[in-house]
């Protein structure tokens with residue numbers, strides 16, 4: 021009998037169910053006796069024995085379903101080694117559940133934070149396989165995580181919709197996109213949606229450059245401008261600050277500006293006198309059905325995950341390299357963030373078509 025548990029951890033995204041389906045279908049097809057336990061609401065389910073034994077039918081009809089059938093939650097890694105409210109050791113609780121269920125492997129679908137905990141559990145002796153999910157695409161060791169392409173579609177569609185109203189009203193529009201500390205989503209959605217200015221954390225922006233790009237458009241008869249700005253975008257001046265100083269500044273500014281786009285909006289309207297509007301699609305970007313690309317990607321990664329389990333090859337994350345599904349060790353993935361390289365091909369290509377990147 022093969023016994024595994026699955027859990028989804030951190031922010032949800034499209035194609036989580038698809039990836040779990042890929043693992044489950046492969047195991048049911050190739051292994052005579054399989055028990056799959058679903059841990060509810062992320063690592064919490066593993067800690068507090070909140071799980072259910074899943075059946076083959078639970079994995080049918082979920083290919084197109086967004087979110088996660090298991091629920092998810094954030095369990096910050098920085099507090100994972102602190103006792104819980106009852107004074108219990110959270111790691112020991114998780115190990116105990118694993119042992120009590122006589123599991124052969126734990127499958128964790130997660131992003132950056134979740135991988136740190138997965139790696140810790142692996143180091144503590146549990147058999148762990150992970151699958152790379154996040155709309156941010158910032159997970160080290162894989163060219164692509166599932167969720168990313170679906171989120172791009174939604175974000176690009178938002179920019180498409182903004183185009184018509186921006187053109188009608190001759191306004192400057194700022195669309196703020198998710199991505200945490202990285203600019204992958206903003207860069208790809210910005211290019212796909214035809215934004216005029218794209219601002220990402222990896223390339224700190226100068227407000228003077230942004231303002232002059234807007235003025236230049238106006239001078240050439242283009243009455244509107246669309247700016248795609250990443251939620252983590254920073255100005256050149258802010259990039260000189262220490263982490264602590266920036267945190268302090270953000271806290272002070274939060275009373276005035278709810279997020280990066282609002283600050284940018286205020287700076288632009290002061291400098292140009294033009295009407296500025298801000299749109300923040302927020303969690304819409306993580307919602308709804310996975311697109312076709314993510315369905316295929318998550319299935320391929322899920323199948324690879326199941327193959328690793330069948331070969332008892334643990335401590336790994338299936339990943340994408342040059343469109344091939346390969347693997348990388350959890351210790352290599354954990355604790356790193358994959359940023360956009362400022363000299364990457366795509367950045368050069370963005371500049372070639374005249375996109376302003378704020379620098």
Ligand code: F6P
Pocket residue numbers: 031094131154155156198199200251306
């Ligand atoms: O990591 C995915 C993500 O959507 C980020 O892009 C965003 O910064 C964050 O999660 C939002 O987190 P929450 O859902 O906890 O508000």
